[in-house]
Amino acid sequence: MIATPTVITPTDAGHPVRLGLRENRLQFSLLVVVNIAVGGLVGLERTTLPLIGSDTFGLTSDLAVFSFIIAFGLTKALTNLAAGALTARFRRKQLLVAGWLIGIPVPFALAWAPSWGWIVAANVLLGLNQGLTWSMTVNMKIDLVGPSRRGLATGLNEAAGYTAVGVTALLTGYLATNYGLRPVPELIGVVFVVAGLALTLVVRDTAAHVALELAHHTKPLPTGENTGLKAVFARTSWRDRSLRGASQAGLVNNLNDGLTWGVFPLLFTDHGLGLVAVGLIKGLYPILWGIGQIPTGHLADHIGRKPLIVTGMLVQSTGFILALALLDTPLLAGILSAVALGLGTAMVYPALIASVSDHAHPAWRANALGTYRFWRDIGYAAGALVAGILADALGLHATVIAGATLTAASGLLAARWITDHAGQPAALVRTPPAAMGDLQRLRP
Template identity: 85%
Template sequence: MSTSPTAAAPADTAVRLGLRENWVQFTLLVVVNVCVGALVGLERTTVPLIGTDAFGLTSDLAVFSFIIAFGVTKALTNLAAGELTARFRRKQLLMAGWLIGIPVPFALAWAPSWGWIVAANILLGMNQGLTWSMTVNMKIDLVGPARRGLATGLNEAAGYVAVGASALLTGYLATTYGLRPAPELIGIVFVAAGIALSLSVRDTAAHVALELARHPRPIGAEQSTGLAETFARTSWRNRSLRGASQAGLVNNLNDGLTWGVFPLLFTDHGLGLAAVGLVKGLYPLLWGIGQIPTGHLADRIGRKPLIVTGMFVQAGGFVLALALLDRPLLAGILSAVALGLGTAMVYPALIASVSDHAHPTWRANALGTYRFWRDIGYAAGALVAGVLADALGLNATVIAAAVLTAASGLLAARWITDRPAH
């Protein structure tokens, strides 16, 4: 442990900010995040069906409890990760996240009861909160202010393409070999690769120190850098950060809801495991790939246009899912396309917007707070989906998601402002 490693790092004359200047380390971190995304992608197709088919769960809320456990744990870990960067190096936290994730594929593959699945998702939430937080923070550290949109786009693209590819692969394996254990055991490869690659990653404390040296007193530098103050500032006091936090929450509410609802909705309408895997894989694949151009676009035209438009496109995706449900494969594919493209517009722009409005001295805590609200959306989505599905049915749950997403887009339009990066 070290005291304030980020602030205390000496300014190294060999250190440079920029994507081109740090492309080797940046690329390595991209590949690390492929492993991060692939591990959580294990669950996208099979786990809701394991709950109903293998463990005989009849309540939708009980089935979605694993998503609630994942979302709450990941959100709290994101929040803690920002504060932990003041005590530990980013690389140390990255490695800790991987070590926590080691039991996950084994538990998913051979869990004797549903409680084990929920427990595995607590570990998975901690793993994702630490590893994904550190990869995005380290990329932002490396590139500096000018290319944050592209940096976050590439980071999130790598992670969510891997989520989609893993969901497709597990759907195929489940069709061929059954729901367990073959689809889950490929996670062992992802964890081993993530650990091996992360050992080669260099810490980015010197890059943060260089940015601080170049921008000693921009707007916000005089403000408290503590977690409590930054949490309040990011959650509601700063208008733009408040707008980004609520949009992030609703965005991941959508993801948590579709994670649990879509496999059940489309199997109820006749789709098999391979087709459900296609729908569940296509959404994050488009979400991932699309973030490369949208992240670059956010640097050129600003964050707000992409955030607002993306929320309305996602709302349209839910409408398509129900409007075409008599043709379930078409409904699933078109809704996945709209949800994927809408999320691709929103995701890197939101992270870049938070980075724009946060001084480097409290940026890690601001990103941790934003990611707390964003990822509590997983739990909120699963909770809302479970309660509404049990009370009113799966269709009503999808309608509610469309309404909430459109309302979030309106709030983003009202609250978020674009301004140049520091």
């Protein structure tokens, strides 16, 4: 693979601007830690909140219990979409700070909400928080590293966030067993909010890095090409075959997550598991999802995005099958299902983000990523809605079967629609010979 030359320009408040992971390791590391806090905040809900709905507030409808996921998913999806457009008016750091300020009330509302409506409202705020903070950490890391390490950059970002989701799910399960479902498990979210906001104030914005990549991008933006949100939304959602394939796979991937988020705690407690065991299952899934993205993100930079996306979706489908096939031994069923779902998602997640970045010009990449993340995270709401309707009508088992079927179908669509560029990803970062002299003169 041909490496991207290091390019320097004397901007960004006196700091030399370079593209690359090693060149920006301090800022990149700070953003990794920020995303640990981002993931930790949403991890508060993974183990306990469906049980709070049914046990604390006495909800009898599964659809009503899953309404908090619907509120979260819809809000986060719309915020992701808006975040791409907002980057044209505000700096990424400003949006990151705004996301943390919006998230301040969330742990307090979860801990002391007097009614289920307050929980749903808190999830609207959480969706706004996650849409802004997670979107900006992804965009800023991609800005820093340049084209040649997008897979690794997104893998590290998502690994940090989802490992934090899993560890927090484990911790809240333990705390709920010892101190009750509320308020102790939820109040660890205060630590995440304070840490995330404090570190965000230290991180530098990445506008200069975007400008640098635009200046030396190997594929000029066609004259008159529309880079507005409406045009990019249409292009990412259905007009571009590969972007369409990535968007539908992202939607179904998070449909799985929304479905298991609501269904698995109820399914496994119905079969005799306690909160610690459920916390283990709900924690293991995102931990493997998170840690696994470091090698899979790196692998996506070497073998291409499509093989990981297709295989990962099929592995996730297998995870649902295992959950039912082994349900007579519920702990084993839960653990093996979590392993398959976690590893399958680890294969898919960084490859999808990198694939969208590959097919998007830097001038409209933020809007393309925002559109992709809109479809991906609306999957949370779709998963909770499908799960609630099916569970009320046909039961939890039928809901899990539906998850397996949809996931396998999505993998087959990804295989048909997504195209890796020839030689990808090396072809995407190859520098034309005529430009090499100019780039070499910009070296230190």
